Amino acid sequence: MNEKYDVVILGCGPAGLQAAIHAARKRVSVLVLGKPEASSLYKAHIENYCCVEGVRTGKELLETGIKQAEGFGVDFSREDAVRTEMTEEGFKVEVESGKIISCISLIICTGISRKGLGLKGEKELVGRGISYCVDCDANFYKGAKVAVFGSGSAAVHGALTLKDIASKVYLISNKEFDISPELEAHLKGTEINLFVSRKIKELVADESLKEIVLDDGTRLELDGLFIEQGAKGAMELAAFLGVQLDPERFTHIVVDKDQATNVPGIFAAGDICGTPYQMAKAVGEGCIAGLSAGSFCQKKKRESKEK
Numbered sequence: 001m002n003e004k005y006d007v008v009i010l011g012c013g014p015a016g017l018q019a020a021i022h023a024a025r026k027r028v029s030v031l032v033l034g035k036p037e038a039s040s041l042y043k044a045h046i047e048n049y050c051c052v053e054g055v056r057t058g059k060e061l062l063e064t065g066i067k068q069a070e071g072f073g074v075d076f077s078r079e080d081a082v083r084t085e086m087t088e089e090g091f092k093v094e095v096e097s098g099k100i101i102s103c104i105s106l107i108i109c110t111g112i113s114r115k116g117l118g119l120k121g122e123k124e125l126v127g128r129g130i131s132y133c134v135d136c137d138a139n140f141y142k143g144a145k146v147a148v149f150g151s152g153s154a155a156v157h158g159a160l161t162l163k164d165i166a167s168k169v170y171l172i173s174n175k176e177f178d179i180s181p182e183l184e185a186h187l188k189g190t191e192i193n194l195f196v197s198r199k200i201k202e203l204v205a206d207e208s209l210k211e212i213v214l215d216d217g218t219r220l221e222l223d224g225l226f227i228e229q230g231a232k233g234a235m236e237l238a239a240f241l242g243v244q245l246d247p248e249r250f251t252h253i254v255v256d257k258d259q260a261t262n263v264p265g266i267f268a269a270g271d272i273c274g275t276p277y278q279m280a281k282a283v284g285e286g287c288i289a290g291l292s293a294g295s296f297c298q299k300k301k302r303e304s305k306e307k
């Protein structure tokens with residue numbers, strides 16, 4: 001992985017892979033971030049994708065897509081983006097290991113992930129102690145006792161953010177953390193209370209959340225529980241860059257027919273742009289986003305040569 005690319009793609013699912021293939025064929029340098037095993041496609045079995053006969057596993061399709069993109073010169077790094085920022089030349093993307101990559105254009109293909117725990121009372125307590133977004137709700141918990149549940153970069157970054165806001169932070173994961181060694185070292189150097197290989201069994205509440213009970217019987221008194229499963233949510237990354245989300249539910253990125261967002265240089269494709277959540281749509285939009293981002297970079301480069 002280099003420090004500079006023309007195009008950085010957030011997401012290694014079908015949208016990100018197709019975007020990478022089409023951008024690379026426009027002769028621009030391309031980096032794809034993200035984990036294929038975190039793609040919705042990874043566990044799917046596909047039999048409704050045009051020109052592919054029979055039932056194919058998503059895992060197999062993703063592996064083929066990665067090889068194909070690598071054949072066109074695309075670089076891959078199986079790390080999540082944890083921060084994005086606009087610069088004069090384009091964008092900066094910080095990844096889990098702390099490295100910062102700059103690019104002219106960014107394509108957001110992070111899919112959708114707002115996985116709940118399916119616990120009794122969970123839905124009713126959203127906004128009254130349960131949240132799915134640290135970046136959105138952390139400030140409501142100043143000086144409070146909070147826990148974050150999850151094993152990926154979103155959960156760990158969430159806990160690190162909360163440690164400067166809340167009075168006590170627990171981080172609970174039902175398995176070993178799925179994060180870079182650098183992030184793990186950073187986490188272990190803090191006072192965040194870790195519970196690894198533990199599940200949340202029960203939520204105790206009256207009007208709002210009061211306590212959670214873990215599967216070993218441990219009871220934690222809490223004001224807030226953040227459920228952050230998966231990677232850093234696209235919505236947080238997008239919102240920081242001023243990317244417009246759908247005005248009703250803030251769950252999807254708004255794009256035009258070129259898959260361009262309202263921010264010049266940022267494109268989006270796939271499930272993150274809305275329904276239907278289907279591979280065919282993700283691939284189609286990825287193709288357009290890749291071509292658009294490639295053209296955007298070529299134009300920017302021409303303009304800077306002319307200066």
Ligand SMILES: Cc1cc2nc3c(=O)[nH]c(=O)nc-3n(C[C@H](O)[C@H](O)[C@H](O)COP(=O)(O)OP(=O)(O)OC[C@H]3O[C@@H](n4cnc5c(N)ncnc54)[C@H](O)[C@@H]3O)c2cc1C
Binds near residue numbers: 016046269
């Ligand atoms: C069980 C199941 C069965 C399905 N069956 C079908 C089917 O039969 N036919 C069909 O057409 N579709 C099916 N789908 C839907 C299909 O899988 C999705 O529509 C498709 O995968 C969407 O592609 P995507 O690239 O937009 O997102 P995803 O495939 O979800 O990929 C998102 C990528 O973004 C990455 N990412 C997330 N956050 C970050 C971050 N912060 N930084 C970097 N990377 C990040 C993830 O690691 C992942 O690689 C199924 C889905 C599921 C869950």
